[in-house]
Amino acid sequence: MSEVRVRFAPSPTGSLHIGGARTALFNWLFARNNKGKFVLRIDDTDTARSTSDSIEQILSAFKWLGINWDEGPEVGGPYAPYYQSQRFDLYRKAAEQLLAEEKAYYCYCTPKELEERRKEAMAAKKAPRYDGRCRHLSPAERGKLEAAGRKPVIRLYIPDSGETVVHDYCRGDVSFANGLLDDFIIMKSNGDPTYNFATVVDDVEMKITHILRAEEHLSNTPRQIMVYQALAKPLPVFAHVSMILAPDRSKLSKRHGATSVEEFREQGYLPEALLNYLALLGWSPEDDSEILSLADMVRQFSLDRVGKTAAIYDLKKLTWLNGHYLNETAPDRVTNQVIPLLKERRLIPEEFPQNYYYYIMEVVGTVRTRVKTINEIVDASTYFFSDDFEYDQKGVNKHFCKLGVAKLLKQARYVLEKVDPFNMELTEFAYRELIEELGIKSGDLIHPTRLALSGRTMTPGLFDVMVTLGKEKSIGRLDRAIDFIENLKMNNE
RNA sequence: GGCCCCAUGGUCAAGUGGCCUAAGACACCGCCCUUUCACGGCGGUAACCCGGGUUCGAAUCCCGGUGGGGUCACCA
Numbered sequence A: 001m002s003e004v005r006v007r008f009a010p011s012p013t014g015s016l017h018i019g020g021a022r023t024a025l026f027n028w029l030f031a032r033n034n035k036g037k038f039v040l041r042i043d044d045t046d047t048a049r050s051t052s053d054s055i056e057q058i059l060s061a062f063k064w065l066g067i068n069w070d071e072g073p074e075v076g077g078p079y080a081p082y083y084q085s086q087r088f089d090l091y092r093k094a095a096e097q098l099l100a101e102e103k104a105y106y107c108y109c110t111p112k113e114l115e116e117r118r119k120e121a122m123a124a125k126k127a128p129r130y131d132g133r134c135r136h137l138s139p140a141e142r143g144k145l146e147a148a149g150r151k152p153v154i155r156l157y158i159p160d161s162g163e164t165v166v167h168d169y170c171r172g173d174v175s176f177a178n179g180l181l182d183d184f185i186i187m188k189s190n191g192d193p194t195y196n197f198a199t200v201v202d203d204v205e206m207k208i209t210h211i212l213r214a215e216e217h218l219s220n221t222p223r224q225i226m227v228y229q230a231l232a233k234p235l236p237v238f239a240h241v242s243m244i245l246a247p248d249r250s251k252l253s254k255r256h257g258a259t260s261v262e263e264f265r266e267q268g269y270l271p272e273a274l275l276n277y278l279a280l281l282g283w284s285p286e287d288d289s290e291i292l293s294l295a296d297m298v299r300q301f302s303l304d305r306v307g308k309t310a311a312i313y314d315l316k317k318l319t320w321l322n323g324h325y326l327n328e329t330a331p332d333r334v335t336n337q338v339i340p341l342l343k344e345r346r347l348i349p350e351e352f353p354q355n356y357y358y359y360i361m362e363v364v365g366t367v368r369t370r371v372k373t374i375n376e377i378v379d380a381s382t383y384f385f386s387d388d389f390e391y392d393q394k395g396v397n398k399h400f401c402k403l404g405v406a407k408l409l410k411q412a413r414y415v416l417e418k419v420d421p422f423n424m425e426l427t428e429f430a431y432r433e434l435i436e437e438l439g440i441k442s443g444d445l446i447h448p449t450r451l452a453l454s455g456r457t458m459t460p461g462l463f464d465v466m467v468t469l470g471k472e473k474s475i476g477r478l479d480r481a482i483d484f485i486e487n488l489k490m491n492n493e
Numbered sequence B: 001g002g003c004c005c006c007a008u009g010g011u012c013a014a015g016u017g018g019c020c021u022a023a024g025a026c027a028c029c030g031c032c033c034u035u036u037c038a039c040g041g042c043g044g045u046a047a048c049c050c051g052g053g054u055u056c057g058a059a060u061c062c063c064g065g066u067g068g069g070g071u072c073a074c075c076a
Helices: A018-033 A052-065 A088-100 A111-123 A139-147 A197-203 A215-230 A259-265 A270-281 A294-298 A314-326 A331-344 A354-370 A374-385 A391-401 A407-419 A423-436 A442-454 A462-471 A471-492
Strands: A004-007 A037-040 A104-107 A153-156 A163-168 A174-175 A185-187 A210-214 A235-241
Touching: A004 A018, A018 A037, A018 A210, A018 A259, A018 A270, A018 A391, A052 A259, A052 A270, A052 A294, A088 A153, A088 A185, A088 A197, A104 A163, A111 A197, A153 A174, A153 A215, A163 A215, A163 A423, A174 A215, A185 A197, A197 A210, A210 A215, A215 A235, A235 A423, A259 A270, A270 A294, A270 A314, A294 A423, A314 A354, A331 A354, A331 A374, A354 A462, A391 A442, A391 A471, A407 A423, A407 A471, A423 A442, A423 A462, A442 A462, A462 A471
Parallel strands: A004 A037, A210 A235
Antiparallel strands: A104 A153, A153 A185, A163 A174
């Protein structure tokens, strides 16, 4: 059996969205599982809409995800170039061949004329199908049209009868009546190829053996098969996987919030979480595992276990997965991702000494167990980096307005001052001792202390917070809170 | 609208004629743990779209309906 070769061929007209990312992932997994090659090709035949910006975004999204390509941009390969815009000669040659073999022909109808006929057909409730009127133009007729300044397109002859059946790996045989297809355009009037043509020419040339793509392309497939047949080339295996739908069951679009890989990255998701989630959308491993590394997926991936029902994506599960990975990965890796965000919010300086790095890492360590994304780590840790915070209003009402709180905090402050070394065991011991001595409930002391140290009512374990902040800061913040409470009283009198 | 695909809980899904009075995960609810919030542990609510067949037997096969989605460009 020959080598498995698959490809992912995005058109660079925007960022890589999660549907595309999943299709690419499946291709990649399939290639790796079969020890084959994964080709990345940029389908930029639409020169008007393609941008180099999009190309960069797509490549960087793949790099971030950790999906590498064996052939394609930057890495090259035996079938280079991997940009369709640089392969136009190839398509022209193929088109000329089809012309010479009378499998294709010139058509001089203008877009405007076609549009009108299409509208008429729609109005008459008929399928808007090209009528083939230019099929048998004589050289004289052609000359006249060209003299009139008309630039022709090239169309492929499609039989009026019979049917084309797609042997789809996921969906079985799907047949389409040829009569419903029309002589579609393979070369535009400006000499550029159309998608259905360029794709097949390249897939043939690049020896692609399996075409794994989203279901939205299923109805394109008979056309592409026609091109394969016209070119007299063997068909690859087609496999159309289900689509990813937005929560409202409609096709993914910008209005559904984050849909691009880029956006998920910006929102603080980890690549392994996104990959894991995407893999589970439409595929399931043989065992019950939900947490899968790329290596696990490669080992277990099989086209036979790819489902055919469209999947609605659900952020909650992705987020849960992200929380899991956030706590599994090395602390320094998370820290390194948090740092730029902290800088962005001016919570830490641009430059800092090594021991401050360790401080950040410690903060990340205490905070990350209770959040789900990188960004949430930042939100949850602001008070570790800035003394300038307000007290949560509800917290103030609940914990600072009680009688004798100021006095209580003063006692706590005094007790803490004597704790040495200032670690978890001893700070907690000191607090417990004070609580017992005063005969109060632990919450009576712990809640106001938390508010004093963080301005918040919800934080990691209090002694964690205390120790991470350090003795000096903790005591300073208690003093500040005591002042605040005393002022509060005065204002009320 | 024509053509095509799909149909198990709110979501992802297992299930390929009897093992199903249907797994597992997320979410949700309750309890436990606990100084708060999480984490963790335990438990719970919740599904085979409808109607006909085929069969001794159907979530699984067939037909019809309904619903959802895709596609009908000189876009990819």
